[in-house]
Amino acid sequence: MSPHRVVVLVLPDVVAFDLGVPGQIFGGARDAADRRLYRVDVCTPGSAPVRSASGFTVTADRGLDLLGEADTVVVPGVHDRALIDRGELPDGVGEALRAASARGARVMSICTGAFALAAAGLLDGRRATTHWLHAEEFRLLFPPVELDPGVLFVDCGDVLTSAGVAAGIDLCLHVVRADHGSEVANRAARRSVVPSWRPGGQAQFIDRPLPAAGDASTAPVRAWALEHLDEPLDLRALAGRARMSVRTFTRRFREETGASPGEWLLRQRVDRARRLLETTDLPVDQVARHAGFGTGAALRQRFAAALGVSPSGYRTTFRSAG
Template identity: 65%
Template structure:
């Protein structure tokens, strides 16, 4: 084994009865596509479980490792499940709970995809913390675990050492977010291209919750959103956006929120902050210049918004990603 492979960050997938095959398959694909400049893998993937488990798709998975594999995990990922104690009555086998809690106490990063959050909640690892899961399970899982600060609207929640995502495709977003945090945007973007998926969707982006569909007659706000993204450095008012969409401000705001889950101003600020993050990661531009090119106006405004979003200053953010890259 090559030296860098021996030192690769070890991810252990914990599979339980009722596991969702898509959720199980995403982490090996996405993290397996994360390579360094010499094309060496940056993550070592293992699959563990208490024994053979039945998937919700009608076949059986036989993990290569037992629960003791969690003792060596740098990151533990729990894919979604569609049956079993965590999603029916809030229970979890003692051996699984003990192994998960021990991994968390040892300092392993704990991650869930979709209803895998119910497993973390049943183990007590989400009490008092923000967490995400699929919106369609909100009533059941929210009722089982009222001590958790659930957010059933967003794609994923990064709470430092514990990260949780919504369902299916949001697991891809969370895996790419982790790669981006560990190794920088370039590595994450290359992994996304290898997997043929979009390289980035912000965790706070709204899930595509089942709502009445807007009219499919070209009267939506997508064209205006594209128009705004092409001129982030320019001042763009709500009235100008509504005018571009040929709607009243009231109608535009309502349709915009229906389609994105955010108000136009919230969405625009989010796009500007994320554009600033990309510039901080990928260029040597001065912070003032990054702020202007992102439409945030000044370094002071950029500092305020970046700190409110991820809790760090622009210089610290740049150092972190330059070091990680």
């Protein structure tokens, strides 16, 4: 059986890290006999040299015709202002991407590579993501796309998009896992010395301007709450500990964290449960109590909603990557 053909389309001002990710992850995916499961090739428009955003030149032996042989097409991120500011693609790129998709090839983007897929019309009416820094530019250029800049990647089956930089690793590992299972994906992750799994719905690490800490900060209450996650934590009690009204506390809390107190507490409790599942053999009911969920049923519901997997499923996946 021939390896699955992955073709990486290199566009002007390509991001060097993004360019290297498909070859590293797909190239590291091997079966139990150490046979490669993917073949990764690179093409450029007109097979012409392309300058990267890091200052070196990328050369390729093939042009856009190679997309006609691809089982999967990957478009890495770019810093090209013609594309990001105006949605302009090099000649022939939109047509080649549309033809590959129509033929049945899976099409993926990393970071701002989503601009190329959107410019080609492949994301119209679909949910997609890109680097959060470019979300507003993307929305202005491509209003038909349902942009979700708060996640690591979006899988629409035949078209997949990821957030910035390292999220491309998560997307490629997700594809390997979907194609060949967790064992192969975990081996590819270990080969690259990266985490084997982060859920697509996990939030991007978005830079939010925070007010100076000072006397009115909620930071001391947050620090106290982290030490008492296994206890009932009432909003009114938290506000009282901060010597604020509930309204002021909630507003200040959101300014400082980008989330409501309830949302923040849920994230911390899920994270506590995740760490306990990774590092202990505690039964799920005990993990639930230590993380402040009370019951195993409550933990399962919240954990699945946050991460898209059950606590036991998460523990199994994590342990199998060890």
